[in-house]
Amino acid sequence: MRWNARTRITIAGAALGIVFTAFSARLVHLSVARHDEFAGLAAQKNSIRQTIHARRGLIVDRNGELLAENAPIRTVVADGSHIENPRRLAEVAAPYLEMDVDELTEKFSTERKYLVIRHGLPAGQAIEMQKALQADGLRGLYYEHDFRRVHPNGSMLAHVLGFLDYTREGVQGVELSMQEFLRGEDGFRHIERDRTGCELVVYRGQERAPRDGMNVHLTIDMHLQAIVEEELDAAVADLKPNTAIAILMDPKTGDILAMANRPAFHPDTIADADPDQMKNRAITDMVEPGSIFKIVPIGGALNEGIVTTETRIHCEGGSFAYGGKILRDHHGYGLMTPHEIMVKSSNIGCAKLALKMGDNLFYEYVKRFGFGERTGVELPGEISGMVNPPARWDKLTITRMPMGHAVAVTPLQMVMAMGAVANGGKLMAPHIVKAISDGEGNVLREFPPTVVREVVNPETASLLNEALAEVVSPRGTAILAKVDGFRVAGKTGTAQKVDPKGGYTPEKYVVSFVGYMPAEDPAFVGIVMIDDATIASNLNYGGLVAAPIFSRIADRAARYLDLQPVMRAEAVAHASNTRSTTP
């Protein structure tokens, strides 16, 4: 049978139509029905979600001095399949990597596609090496971006700043407490790569820019911090104590100006540090405060009107029997006013004042001064101390607690309590973070001064101030805390160390001095606390050990803060009057 042309054309057309319809059907099946499957496969092979790292925020002091920042580093990796001349590559790279040429040649001779050559290479060095390799036409080395936290001042302020772990998360200090502000948020970008691994920019997908971490401004003044640390180092070298702590604070705002601990550590070399060195004892350790606590019964009794400035308390000649035990003073005293009780630091006088107040009222004042509760400073790990309620007191507690026994407080709580006296009776909340700002310097959040409560009224605070100023005089116990030209107010503390097995450890003392200056208008309040100084026990008193250190710190701080010496001012005024009368 012979088909005519029309029939042949029809058959050929139909055949082609069927073939193309089959192809079309297959195409539709692949691209529509199995779209997700193949798109996933393609994405798996060529498309990746690239993380864009956010920059961690900086930490600066109140004057903008850098305290913690980021140094960019690179992890250098080799792709053996791209290396053509291992020896030459090693010769060029060795000086930058600070590694041996033979060792590098051996590593570069690998067939492995991913081999870490060196961690933590400074970015500048990596870029120089990259240029040198490009100039020689060498390839096979690649770089992974990372950063290292750097602390330019070394161990200075280390306990406050804290440090990061290997995942770049804050572990301690401000790095931990301000983590949410400092960390920022990584961004991402979906990219596609060609067969050589290079990004195809035209096929960039969804993208989110990283949000850099915010900068944290501390209340710390690094100049004062340096003074405190230098004096503390000198004291540690001289006295060889177990630990030493010093804090300076602005009593009017609660801003912590300096905070130092010994032993210390270097936050850039954490692996070498002992856990004991990393503790910020100013907020994590509690001690019996000793006589510093006497501001509580004297302040409370005066504030409540239980006694007046004229009331005389009989101090039993230095030996007071109460609750079947004898309470002693260093010297035998007779009748004394509250002012004299403070100046002479009479244990018996304070015990009698507390007895007049009664358990509940005295306990209320202990709490009002801020003891037994966290201060809320922006540092992690703060403890509340230990102040038992009257229900758990024994018969002796009311006579022991007023002299700073049977109670445990942190050094920061002591500073804050003394700060309340210096601030006209108002207890401030301590701050170590002043503000949070973005990269452009816009302040996003501030931490304003906060009054926690009025502990005592201004009149009582003034009476306490006068008494504390006389403590730092030849009549008081802390003459060595004096600073030429200024009136210093403060109180010494000497407490026997508590034995973990019970009772007290003989001849081991924690001595301290808490004071402020100038007494008329305090610019700062500070504490120096020395734990178990290597010194004869008859010399191991707050007035002999801690007070002179405070004096040196206060003297240098006064120069830095440009405080006008009262004596000099009087002399100048006198000289000026003399001159004005001179024709």
Added chain:
Amino acid sequence: MNIPTSRKPSNRLQISKVLVTLITLIIVGVAAVFYVSLKIEQHALGEHVRESERLVRELRSQNQDLTSRIASLSSRVALRSRIDSGFIALIPVQNTAIARLTPPVLATADGVLRTAANQSVIQ
């Protein structure tokens, strides 16, 4: 009655259709070439973008690196070590060398701003 002719019967060439087809093909061809060249240009620009981004990243890295090195070199610890090594020295200013200047005062009489002056020197 059919008149026999010597010419073979054939389709008449429709010039207009050929022209339309040709022009369409040319337009499609040019568009395709243009599309391809645009794609190539786009890839080239993408490369430029990638290179520029790399340079910006490097510059930022170098900047951060240098900032960090400057901070380390000018830190208090570095300054202290240089003082200790004798590389630099701090000479305390003696009290006798400090002049306290009185703040400038507007004279009430003539309203003229007086320059700061050391009273002790004047007197």
